Amino acid sequence: MDWARITVTTAQEASEAVANLLFELNATGVELKDNEASTVNLIAHYPLDDRVGARMQKLRDFLTELPTWGIQPHPATIDLKHVKSEKWEEAWKSAFPPQRVGSRIVIAPTWIDVPHNETEILIQLNPGMAFGTGYHPTTRLSLELLERTVEPHHQVADIGTGSGILTIAAIKLGAKHVDAIEIDPTAIPIAAANFQANGVAPKVHLSQGDGLRGIENRYHLIIGNILTKTILPMIPFCVQRIYPEGIIIFSGILETEFAQVKSVLEANQFQCLEVVSEAEDKVTWVGIKAAQ
Incomplete structure (x- = not known):
């Protein structure tokens, strides 16, 4: 199966809210990687299908809305990559x-x-x-x-x-x-x-x-x-x-x-x-x- 890997880079304070949204969008799993300067990478995988574009737009809208909750998401960047792996889900669970x-x-x-x-x-x-x-x-x-x-x-x-x-x-x-x-x-x-x-x-x-x-x-x-x-x-x-x-x-x-x-x-x-x-x-x- 081909997968879409979405990586959101955001502030520590926004990480939990963003992770919850990634799960709401039916991510198979979400991986957190701490960066320096109080930012994190949140990495989620989705089947590569015609819903990827809609998920990306929901993420953009969500990151724009977060400041109205008093949560600053800066730098709030989203990266999309195509991943070929039939066993990604099993590998994720083993982690x-x-x-x-x-x-x-x-x-x-x-x-x-x-x-x-x-x-x-x-x-x-x-x-x-x-x-x-x-x-x-x-x-x-x-x-x-x-x-x-x-x-x-x-x-x-x-x-x-x-x-x-x-x-x-x-x-x-x-x-x-x-x-x-x-x-x-x-x-x-x-x-x-x-x-x-x-x-x-x-x-x-x-x-x-x-x-x-x-x-x-x-x-x-x-x-x-x-x-x-x-x-x-x-x-x-x-x-x-x-x-x-x-x-x-x-x-x-x-x-x-x-x-x-x-x-x-x-x-x-x-x-x-x-x-x-x-x-x-x-x-x-x-x-x-x-x-x-």
């Missing part, structure tokens, strides 16, 4: 083997039946999204910190839930309830389906919203695998929405941005308890666990 994160969490694609024991936390998702399936460093850092933090009585807020992986992990690690909040409407049905597939939906409230704005609930734990430009203005809201001695976990922070995030946390009476990092493709990401 996503089951993986272990931390000491107990196992993440596996939905097409693989993974043997596991009762002490392990199994999360099954369709991989390929830019953020949220465990194959990106920011998600792994979030999960590592989450595994060492969640307690059975915890009421949790998952800001920018995306695929819902952190919400799923929190519930399976024992959290009492999670409010999963996502600003991108295209991610809502993906998260809802993943909650159902992993059996956690009864303990989750999924909603579309802008972070903690307009939220009246209080939490023992606030988590967010989001970008620094979203984290910084949210920190003061965390002060109002967290219980005394509550904990916040943020990932999606570039190493060069860590000092700024730490400064804003300390200005709002939060102290860093743990800092973890992971490098990939010459980009180093940081995760922070902090408490008042």
